[in-house]
Every structure is written in structure tokens, then in C-alpha cells.
Amino acid sequence: MVKKTIPLILLTLLISIIKVKSQETSHFFSEKDLITTGIYYYPEHWKESQWERDIKKISDMGYEFVHLAEFAWFKMEPEEGKFDFAWLDKVVGLCVKYKLKVLMCTPSATTPAWMRTDYPETFIMDGHYTRAEHGTRGLASIVNPRYRLFVEKIVAEMARRYGQNKDVIGWQLDNEPDAKPDYSASSQEAFRQWLKKRYKTVDALNEAWGTAFWSQWYNSFEQVMIHNTNLVGWWGNNPHALLDFKRYCADAQAEFLDFQAAILRNHISKQQYITTNYTAVSTGSDPVRTKKLDFAAYTAYPNGGSDNIGELGFRLGDSRVILFASAYYKQLGGVSGVMEIQPGPVNWGSYNPLLLPGTVRMWLYHSFAAGGKLACSYRFRQILYGAEQYHSGVIQTDGVTPSPGGEEYMQFMKEIKELRKQYRPGVKMPEKLATRSTAILWNLENYWTIDRQKQTTQWDTWNYPVKFMEIAKSLGAPVDVIPETADLSKYKVVIVPAYEMVDSALVKKWNSYVTDGGHLIITCRTATKNRMGHFWEGKLAAPISGLIGAQVTATDMLSVYGKGDVLMNEKHYDWNNWSDLLLPNQGTEILASYDNQFYKGKAAVTKRKVGKGTVTYIGVATDNSELEKDLLRDIYIQAGATVENYPPGVFVYWRDGFYMAVNYSSANYTMGIPETSKILIGEKILKPAGILVWKE
Structure with missing residues (x-):
């Protein structure tokens, strides 16, 4: 009798933990609001005299929160140990003035110049053992103890300053964490410690890695170096060693995010969530390895010079980007959303075409239909200089005129406000879908x-x-x-x-x-x-x-x-x-x-x-x-279910009582919805980049 009771108790406990975690995550987002919208803004890029004009414009366009501080470490800590938040306080104050919430970001992805100059060991080494230089993002060695100390200080300073601010709704950690390979001395030692924890003995490591092949045998963990295909060569790779290196990189990345989250937890309100923005196609980072994030968000750039579906596909984007990411990232926390979505042409594609009118709106609806709780776009203003000056924003280079993507974002936000009026709580998924x-x-x-x-x-x-x-x-x-x-x-x-x-x-x-x-x-x-x-x-x-x-x-x-x-x-x-x-x-x-x-x-x-x-x-x-x-x-x-037969590129979802369809194909498609259906947005004939929202 006891043997049967214990598993039941454990199962009940597990279910209750899952329910509590789900409730903890869902309380960050109002069900009746359906989705909240935001925009990336970089005040450090612009004259202070323009900040209020920009923040007011963000509010007037219909956005609900502003994404701040992601790449601004140099401005928050211009010299080692000397912090300056006066400028950020002013921007936060402007957001409050214009009734905008703030999503604060930790700046660990972009280290200031003084760190590389004074502490070069804080940067990664590539597979040729060349030390990375200052000048771009994501080049710090996330396992280096000194770098960790600097991160701890800046994150703690930010948390103490903004952690109890009721207008700060949450925190994004780092930027597009990618579990980048690092061959530096710090990483070599961290990898050996990871192996010791995993295998306990070097004999177990030798068995797991099959080191008897080609005399790869190790006598101690101290002999192990990261298996480096740049020097060993592709043919000489050890697939088991390389698999463990990927595992280590993913674990190190997850632990680094949890490290930052733990610092924040010591200071921030329980009403503030902690997330990050994984890339939509993440082949290095593994979100389910993190323990202390509330949920995972993703970035989505569907269109970067790929042909896609039909003759218009190169203007419509790859439908698979949001399709998979929107479901994949719900594994962590049960909810997700797009933190960084393409607002127009980008600067890094094999070619960078204009988007078909309506495409940005379609991407937003796709993320929303798939369950997204937030939709944020990179970025507000198209920058006038730097590596991404050709990357569009929702505002053009004059600083005041909305881009086509900006116009579509405004249309989406206006329509969401209308859908909120139609929302009814407690609606269950139709049986035909449940089957x-x-x-x-x-x-x-x-x-x-x-x-x-x-x-x-x-x-x-x-x-x-x-x-x-x-x-x-x-x-x-x-x-x-x-x-x-x-x-x-x-x-x-x-x-x-x-x-x-x-x-x-x-x-x-x-x-x-x-x-x-x-x-x-x-x-x-x-x-x-x-x-x-x-x-x-x-x-x-x-x-x-x-x-x-x-x-x-x-x-x-x-x-x-x-x-x-x-x-x-x-x-x-x-x-x-x-x-x-x-x-x-x-x-x-x-x-x-x-x-x-x-x-x-x-x-x-x-x-x-x-x-x-x-x-x-x-x-x-x-x-x-x-x-x-x-x-x-x-x-x-x-299995007793009925089926549909939608063409490639047409995706249909049900969420919160609404049916939604988007069309990535290059041809019109007529949706076969019941005559009694109530169309809320769009038309039955779904044009390329078209959307349709209805109730049955």
C-alpha cells in the first residue's frame, strides 16, 4: 500500500510545482490584454534634446513599453567602478511621463573599452587561439572569473536602482545568448571542471569519448584540452568530445544567465520578470537548461535574402522562423513572445529587399496567434552610423517619419486594442482542434x-x-x-x-x-x-x-x-x-x-x-x-479527428477564442470558414502577407 502511495504523492507534488510555476509566469501578463507591445530605444545614440520627442512619439504610436540599456555598459560605467545612471533615470522618467512601461536590460553583451584594455583575459579566444578584440558584441568569456565580477557589479547596481520601480516590468539578460565556443585558458579550465563533475574519473571519460581510437587516451583530466577541429582537422574529429563541448558551452551559457538572474532576484520586485532573447534558430544555447528565468523570448528575422515560397517569397520571409520558435521557446515557463522582430529590410542578408506591404503586420500576427505574450521590435530609430546603419527602424532616418514597418506596427497595435474588447475569459479550445x-x-x-x-x-x-x-x-x-x-x-x-x-x-x-x-x-x-x-x-x-x-x-x-x-x-x-x-x-x-x-x-x-x-x-x-x-x-x-488541407505558407491558429490565419505564400487563398463566423479583421480571401481573424 505504501509503495503505491509514495509515487502518487510525488506526482501530486510535481503537478503542484508545475501549476505554481505556470501561475507565477502568467501573472506577468494580463490575459485580457492578449499581448503587450514594445520597442527598442537607444538614447545613447541620440542627442539628449531629442529624447522627450522620441519617447512621446513611441507613446503616440501606441507602444506600451520601452526596451532600454541593452548595449549601454560604456555609459553606465564609463570608468571602472564609476557608475552614472543620471541619463538613464531621465529616460525612465520620460517613459513614466508618457505612460510607458520599461523593460530593462543587462549590458553584459557589450563590454566597455577599458575592460579589454586593462583585462584582456576577459575576452574569448577563437579556435586559432586568437584573443578577441574590443569593437563588437558577445566576445566576453562568460566563464572568466574577472569578467563575472564586473558583470556582478553592474547588474547589482542596476537592480538596486530599478528593481523596485513599479514602472519597470521586467529584465532582459544579455543579448541573443549563443553559447559561443571559447578556447581561452579560462574556458579550458572550466571545461575540465565540467568534465570532472560529469565523469568523476578519467577512465570514465576515456570510455565515453572512445579515446582508445587513434591513441587519444588521457592519463588525467589535466591533459584534456577542448577538442579543436581547426587544429585536429575535420577528419580527425572526435564526435563524442565535440558533443560534450557543445553540452559544456550550453551549460556555461545557461549558468551565466542564471548567475545574472540570481543577482537580480536579490533586489527586484516579484512583479518584475526575468527573460532573455534567444535567436529564433538557436543551435548553441538550450533554453531548458536555465533554472532561474521566468520564460524565454526570441528574436525573429524571417527575411534576409532567401527565396521562400513562390515568386513573392523573397519579400515575405521564411515562414518557419516564427512557426517553430513560437512553440519551441514555450518549453521554458509555458509562455513566450518575440522580443526582437524585423521592422523592414535588414543589413546582413545576402540581399536586403523591400518587404511586401503587410509583411511586418503578418509576422506580428503570426507571433500573436501562436501564443506570444509580448511583441517588441528592434528598433525605434534607424541609426545614422555604425555597422547596422542600413538596418531599418520603425522611424526613418529623419527621426520623425514612420517607416512602412512602423505604420504596420501601429495598425497591429490599434487592432489588438479592438480585439481586447472582444476577449471573453475561460473559452476552451474547440473539440475539433483538441482531437x-x-x-x-x-x-x-x-x-x-x-x-x-x-x-x-x-x-x-x-x-x-x-x-x-x-x-x-x-x-x-x-x-x-x-x-x-x-x-x-x-x-x-x-x-x-x-x-x-x-x-x-x-x-x-x-x-x-x-x-x-x-x-x-x-x-x-x-x-x-x-x-x-x-x-x-x-x-x-x-x-x-x-x-x-x-x-x-x-x-x-x-x-x-x-x-x-x-x-x-x-x-x-x-x-x-x-x-x-x-x-x-x-x-x-x-x-x-x-x-x-x-x-x-x-x-x-x-x-x-x-x-x-x-x-x-x-x-x-x-x-x-x-x-x-x-x-x-x-x-x-x-484517431477520430477531422483534418484540413491548408497550402504551404498558410497557417491557422486558435487562441483565446479567436481563429487567426496568416499567408506567407505568393498566391491568394480563400479561407473556408463557416457562414456563421464573425470576421473581426481581414477578409476570407487571404492575400499574400494577409491576415484573417474571426470567431465561430
């Missing part, structure tokens, strides 16, 4: 290990899981991106795309989910390695063979010009990227088979019933995703 509820399981470590050993140039490591999100959204499903610690029972369908590294506990969790009635989709390149990136001493993907009811007997890749053929339900599909050859067990259903190559007739996709649910294994990766979409459609229907 399609879908999660994509994602762990950044799988990106690291696969991208190091892709085996084919055609493998798009980051966008492989994103394509399953695109497919699920095209079928009308609400989609979350979740870590493996999440509760899978909340979802009708769980997709596990290319989850290369697993352990027995995770596979057991998947099995339980299916047994209890879930529909699990596992793809190729899953469970091929253990958590250290070693192959199993057994069959390929051995840990999941029992679950999927099949063995992976071999894998194949074709040339770019190769023509692979898969047959399913008398329909042919092309592939040339990746294929697993499957040997099904008795009772396992074959859904698709290869129809050419020397292994014609071998199974490519299998399905098995387990308890109340099903597990489908997709062993082939197609470029046009038609096979995967047809499979997902069938799975939803068999």
Missing part, C-alpha cells in the same frame, strides 16, 4: 550529434523536425514543441523526428504513451545511438525494435540526382535523401515499401498497434514531404 492536438519531441543534443555526422549533404538537420510541424499545421493541428520530460498524455499525436540518442527510460515512456492510447510517430535516425553518441552493441536502432515491431536492417542514401521510389496505397513517392530498410515482425503492418533499387519490396513505413494506441515508423525522408503528409493525415483520421 488533433500534437507534440513534436525535440532535444537540441540530437541536432548537435546528427549535424556533426550528417552522412549526406542533403540532410537539413534543423529543418527536419520543422517540416513535421509544417505538415501538422497544414492539416489543422495545434502543435507544441516539447522536451522529453513533458507529459505526453496531453496529446493525441506525438511525433519523434530523428531522435538519435535515447535511453531505456525514454523508450519505456514512449511505450507507455502508446499503450495508454496515444498515437506515436517515430522517424528514421531515431535511437541509433546511446546518450554518449555510441552505437549500440546490437542491431541498428535496437532499443526501439520491440516498440515499432520491426528491425532496421540497413540505411541508404542516394545522390542528389538519384531517383528513389516508395509505393503506398498504389501511389508513388520520390525520395533520394535517407532510407531505412525495415524487417517487420509478425503482426506489424507494412504501410509503404520501396519500389525500386536492389531492395525493391523492402518495407519503408510500418505501423503497429500497442495496447490502446499505435506506433508508426517512417523510415524514409522525402524532400517534398508528400509521403509524410499523407501518413499524418491517415493517422489523424484513424
